[in-house]
Amino acid sequence: MLKFDAEKFIDEGKKGYQLREKIEEIATKLYDEGIRNIFFTASGGSNAVMQPFNYWMEIKSDIPSYLITAADFLATGSKKLKKDSLVILLSKSGDTKETVAIAKKMEELGVRTVSFVNKEDTPLQEHSTHTIDTFGYHPQEMAFYFLIGKILQKNQEFSEYEKFADELKHLPEDMNLVAEEIDEQARNFAEKYQNADYQIWVGSGDLWGTTYCYSMCVLEESQWLRTKSVSSPEFFHGTFELVEKGVPVVLLKSEGPTRAMDDRVAKFASTYTDEFEEFDMSSFSLPHISKEFRALVEAPVMWAALRRISLHLEDVRNHSLDKRRYYRVVEY
Numbered sequence: 438m439l440k441f442d443a444e445k446f447i448d449e450g451k452k453g454y455q456l457r458e459k460i461e462e463i464a465t466k467l468y469d470e471g472i473r474n475i476f477f478t479a480s481g482g483s484n485a486v487m488q489p490f491n492y493w494m495e496i497k498s499d500i501p502s503y504l505i506t507a508a509d510f511l512a513t514g515s516k517k518l519k520k521d522s523l524v525i526l527l528s529k530s531g532d533t534k535e536t537v538a539i540a541k542k543m544e545e546l547g548v549r550t551v552s553f554v555n556k557e558d559t560p561l562q563e564h565s566t567h568t569i570d571t572f573g574y575h576p577q578e579m580a581f582y583f584l585i586g587k588i589l590q591k592n593q594e595f596s597e598y599e600k601f602a603d604e605l606k607h608l609p610e611d612m613n614l615v616a617e618e619i620d621e622q623a624r625n626f627a628e629k630y631q632n633a634d635y636q637i638w639v640g641s642g643d644l645w646g647t648t649y650c651y652s653m654c655v656l657e658e659s660q661w662l663r664t665k666s667v668s669s670p671e672f673f674h675g676t677f678e679l680v681e682k683g684v685p686v687v688l689l690k691s692e693g694p695t696r697a698m699d700d701r702v703a704k705f706a707s708t709y710t711d712e713f714e715e716f717d718m719s720s721f722s723l724p725h726i727s728k729e730f731r732a733l734v735e736a737p738v739m740w741a742a743l744r745r746i747s748l749h750l751e752d753v754r755n756h757s758l759d760k761r762r763y764y765r766v767v768e769y
Contacts, residue, residue: 450609488646531559607725
């Protein structure tokens with residue numbers, strides 16, 4: 438398979454899993470101190486990565502949670518922010534301007550922060566109450582499962598946490614399996630749509646962040662392909678009027694409670710365009726993840742599948758995924 442190092446991915450997963458005890462200790466300390474509410478805040482794809490965890494909190498916890506971009510948070514603030522709030526930040530580089538500014542602001546206000554970074558000695562780490570350095574290990578979501586899952590367990594809202602966290606040890610193996618299963622479909626997709634003028638990407642539930650992120654941060658930012666991302670429930674309030682023959686519609690189908698919304702999109706799109714594609718979570722083999730937890734791991738598992746599309750697009754288009762015209766290239 439193209440650029441596929443299964444052993445390296447499993448090794449990274451093992452190293453990421455070793456952070457479990459440290460992260461659970463942080464979660465326990467924060468909970469014992471009291472958590473009035475939680476703000477997830479970052480920029481771009483980092484904000485999208487946290488969407489599934491805000492979604493998880495919203496449907497499973499009585500602890501209020503909010504997902505807000507760092508720039509918006511800086512501009513407007515929030516009346517809901519209190520001394521006993523918890524602000525969770527993510528910046529792979531650890532130096533994203535708006536995210537660092539939020540950390541500094543929270544430091545001034547005496548509000549606790551937990552920051553996720555991919556490297557040591559960053560400005561974000563300097564101004565955060567707690568820093569979790571994941572060293573770029575994948576899946577990056579694993580650290581969030583430990584933090585949010587433990588908080589939910591402490592709040593008596595996730596009694597199965599220990600079982601779930603134990604199963605995460607083998608998630609990288611299952612993600613490799615998914616990558617192998619999807620690779621041919623991913624290659625065919627890349628070849629077929631490599632020069633598409635316009636694509637519509639649709640998702641729901643805890644796959645909405647993945648849908649949005651893949652559309653914006655990979656297809657637009659990394660491949661300069663024009664896309665529109667829309668959630669399944671919102672699809673029928675405008676975007677579906679653009680669907681006709683020759684318009685690619687790509688659906689990331691969830692196994693969670695919003696699946697019926699995805700089915701509705703699939704029924705419509707497959708009727709009115711001849712370029713409908715779907716990637717269905719229920720079709721993926723996850724031998725180490727119990728049925729009741731499959732919906733919880735949708736984001737990293739779907740990303741494993743989409744990563745195969747990314748690499749094949751890079752190959753067939755001869756366009757590096759690292760190539761940029763503006764991002765961190767010019768002043769803006």
